[in-house]
Amino acid sequence: MINIQNLHFGYKKRKVFNGLSLSLQTGHIYGLLGKNGTGKSTLLRCIAGLLFPRDGTIDVMGFVPGQRQPAFLQNVFMVAEEFYLPDVSVEKFVKFNAPFYPNFSAEQFRQYLEEFDIPRENTLQSMSYGQKKKVLIGFGLACNTALLLMDEPTNGLDIMSKSKFRKVIAGAVNDEKCIVISTHQVKDLESLIDRITIIDEGQILFDQTIEAINKQIQFKISFDQDEVRLALYKEPSLQGNAIVSANPGEEDTKLDLELLYKAVVTNGDAVRDVFNKQRKEQLLSKIN
Amino acid sequence: MTSTFSFSRLGKLITKQLFENSRLYIFSVLALFGLLALIFAFWIGVDGPTYHEEATYIIFIFGLFIAGSIFASMAFNMLGSKDKGIYWLSVPATHLEKLICTIFYSTIVFTIVYCLCFYIVKSISIAFLQNYIKTHPGNSYIPMAGFENGFGAAIKYLIYAYFAIQSLYLLGSVYFSRYSFIVTTVAGALLIFAFGFYISTIDDMFGGSVGWDLVSIKKADDSVDNGYFLYSVSPTVAKIFKYTVQFAWAPLFWIVTWFRLREKQI
Numbered sequence: 109m110i111n112i113q114n115l116h117f118g119y120k121k122r123k124v125f126n127g128l129s130l131s132l133q134t135g136h137i138y139g140l141l142g143k144n145g146t147g148k149s150t151l152l153r154c155i156a157g158l159l160f161p162r163d164g165t166i167d168v169m170g171f172v173p174g175q176r177q178p179a180f181l182q183n184v185f186m187v188a189e190e191f192y193l194p195d196v197s198v199e200k201f202v203k204f205n206a207p208f209y210p211n212f213s214a215e216q217f218r219q220y221l222e223e224f225d226i227p228r229e230n231t232l233q234s235m236s237y238g239q240k241k242k243v244l245i246g247f248g249l250a251c252n253t254a255l256l257l258m259d260e261p262t263n264g265l266d267i268m269s270k271s272k273f274r275k276v277i278a279g280a281v282n283d284e285k286c287i288v289i290s291t292h293q294v295k296d297l298e299s300l301i302d303r304i305t306i307i308d309e310g311q312i313l314f315d316q317t318i319e320a321i322n323k324q325i326q327f328k329i330s331f332d333q334d335e336v337r338l339a340l341y342k343e344p345s346l347q348g349n350a351i352v353s354a355n356p357g358e359e360d361t362k363l364d365l366e367l368l369y370k371a372v373v374t375n376g377d378a379v380r381d382v383f384n385k386q387r388k389e390q391l392l393s394k395i396n
Numbered sequence: 397m398t399s400t401f402s403f404s405r406l407g408k409l410i411t412k413q414l415f416e417n418s419r420l421y422i423f424s425v426l427a428l429f430g431l432l433a434l435i436f437a438f439w440i441g442v443d444g445p446t447y448h449e450e451a452t453y454i455i456f457i458f459g460l461f462i463a464g465s466i467f468a469s470m471a472f473n474m475l476g477s478k479d480k481g482i483y484w485l486s487v488p489a490t491h492l493e494k495l496i497c498t499i500f501y502s503t504i505v506f507t508i509v510y511c512l513c514f515y516i517v518k519s520i521s522i523a524f525l526q527n528y529i530k531t532h533p534g535n536s537y538i539p540m541a542g543f544e545n546g547f548g549a550a551i552k553y554l555i556y557a558y559f560a561i562q563s564l565y566l567l568g569s570v571y572f573s574r575y576s577f578i579v580t581t582v583a584g585a586l587l588i589f590a591f592g593f594y595i596s597t598i599d600d601m602f603g604g605s606v607g608w609d610l611v612s613i614k615k616a617d618d619s620v621d622n623g624y625f626l627y628s629v630s631p632t633v634a635k636i637f638k639y640t641v642q643f644a645w646a647p648l649f650w651i652v653t654w655f656r657l658r659e660k661q662i
Contacts, residue, residue, distance in 0.1 A: 158485055158662045176658075177399050181488035192479040194416040204412040208405075208488040 109134045109169055109255065109286045110155060116163035117147075117154060124150050125310040127164070134254065135283040139301035140290040141369055146307045148290040149189060152257045155288070156186045169254060182209050185248040189260040193240050195233040198226065202247065211252035220246030223272055237264045245273065249280045256280075256287045262296040274300045294365040304365070306372050314372040316383060318363060324382055325371075326355035327364040340378050341371030354382045405489045409497040412487075428463060428513045435459070436521040440528075447525055449540040450547055456514050457554050463510060464558060468565035469577035471502040472657075476573035481662035491657040499650065503562055553642070560645030567649045570656045611637055 110132040117125040124147040132138055142148050153159045154166055157173030157180065166173055171180035194201065198221070206212040221228060224242040232240055241264055248256055262270050277300055281287055291297060304321070306314040325340070329348045336342050339351035352371040355361070372379050414421070435455055443451055474484040487494070522537070529535045542548055561584070568580025599608075607614040612628035628634065 153482075153662065156482075156486065158482060160661055176485065176491070178402075178405065178488045178490055179399060181486060184486075186482065186486060188479065188482045190479040190482075192477075192483040195419065196416055200415055204408075204415050205487075207408050 110288075111167040112155075112164070113166075114164035115151075115154065115161050115166065117150060117159065117161050123310065125161075125164075128307075128310060128312060129164075130305065130312060130315070132286055132288065134286045135281070136303050137277065137281050137287045137289065137301045139294075139297045139304045139365075140288055140307065141292065141294055141304060141365075142290075142307040142313075143373070144292060147310055148292075148307055149259050151307065152186065152259050152288065152290055155255075156184055156257055157181070158186075183253045184255045184257065185209075185251050185253045186257040187241075187244050187248050187259065187261055189263060191241070191244055193232040193244065195231060197231050198228045198243060201232060201243070205247070206251075209251040209253065213250050213252060216252070217246055217250035220249055220276060223276055224269065238266060238269060241265065242269060242273075245276070249276065252285075254285055256285065258287070258289045260291050260293070261289060262291065262293055270296055294369050298363065298365050304368070306369065308373065308376075313376050314379065320383065321368065322355075322360070322363060323358050324355050325368065325379070326353055326359050326361040327351070327367055328353075328361055340375050340382070341367060343367075343370070352379075400490055401492055402490075406493045406496060409487070409489050409493055410500060413497055413501060424467070425509060425513065428510065429517065431463075432459065432513055432517040436517055440521060440525055445535040447529075447535070447537045449522075449538065452518055452521075453540065453547065453551060456518075457551065457558075459514065460507075460510055460558055461554075461561065464506060464562045465565045465581075466577055467506050468502045468562045469569045469580055471498050471566050472569040473576070475570060475660055475662070476576075478662055481660075485660065485662055491654060495650065495654050495657060498566070502566060503559070556642050560649070563646040563649035563653075567653045567656065570653055570660065610641070 110130070112128060112130045115125045115128040115130075116123075128151075140148050140151065150159060154161060155168060155173060157168075157176045160174040168180065169183060171177060173180065173184075196204075202214070202217060206214070206217075218228075221243070224239075224246060226235075226239055226242055226246070230239075232243065235243070241261070245258070245261060248258075262273060265273060274296070277287060277289075289297060289301065301318065303317045304314065305312060328351060329345065330336055330339070330351050331348045335353065336349045336351055339349075339353045341352040342349050344350075350364070350367060352364075352367050432455075436452075439451060439455065440447070474480040484494075489497075525537055529537055540548055543551060564584055565577070565580050568583065569576045572579040602608060602613075605616045607616075607624075611634040612626060615625045615627070616623060617625050629637070
């Protein structure tokens, strides 16, 4: 669905991407993680056709996003971190925006609003930031576009809304849809995404499915000094040392995205080695 | 669905823009009424005892230029901020449809609404004035003689200039995301100054014995019967040139605006 090759992009003097390549498929919810200013939002805007690459190519569903053709735009919806909604009621917003999206479902939108407890008769400008964001998320989902891009979607949502957000997104994905969520609040995405892409310094630092991570990495609390010493990442906690380590026995542990993120950022080579080693072993076993 | 232009999408865009900006449009019309009423009240207050209708047309032209330029310079203000820009550019319609929708409101609808407001305010003012003249001897109202001479003859050309200037401000509103009206005014003034300087340089080059305009050169020479040589492009070319100068500016600026919209990044 999305194929990015050798992407170069920068703002005036600041380079953001220097040869980034990435491929995203339908049927998945991708989590795009990274520090502030590493280019997560920029990447989403490049995919949405709002920014143009200096060099390299972006192909989204066979379209060049920068051309902003209607057939492309009606299949992509972006929930931006800084978003605008006009000063009209929810009803009117839907009445005048939904006709641009051929797959929009009014029934789905009604369900999302109910799920998020949003009154339909209120004008958008009289709503809180969180309420407005929920309207936009609900509208974006109800448009049933093949690609849904979300930039920090949980910012401004209360605890209950974050949980509802996860529920709604999990129910929305299907084999024809791709959802990309960019965030630095990694905890909000746990149990939601099925592939993690970590960007740093304009490069892909880590790109693995949750299934592969669960197989090859374990997360646990350890008191064993040797285990702590050999860990890919460790940090003291009240119960002991929270560690991220290789998982040769494919033990079933609970994924901790925050720890994984810290492990990748602080000890990226070692984390990648775990995956590469595993891949080599799989290849060798296939050959033998 | 066509990838370049669709009347259906354009219709949807026009409806969407109307309803999303209805409050702004209503307040703008009220402000326009108020301003015109104030100007006419001022005119009635100071222009006696002889009131010339011509003065109302001067008000019309000045108001049209100033209000039209301000309105046009706000046409693409959505592109001045990231959040609004993303909303605007993400609407599934082509740049051409978005441009036509903007021209429709900022040029066509604005001009019609302005003319209607002016007509209503002028009619009320003139009715009031005629009533006032009846009860106050010594005052008089002189209707405009026609549109063939003086300011009346110039109105036609000023209207052409209005569309050209308005489209320049429309272009400015895409180019300059902040203070578009001021920056476009400064840029336009610099262009006019540069053009004037260029013309005066050419004039100096020819010297005093040569008169010229954009399609002919007249060189004084006593050795010929009528006292000058006239070098001119053919009447057809001159006519085409004249029409181009009068009417081509607005479409030209619209085309540049369209290219600029396609290049716009948020």
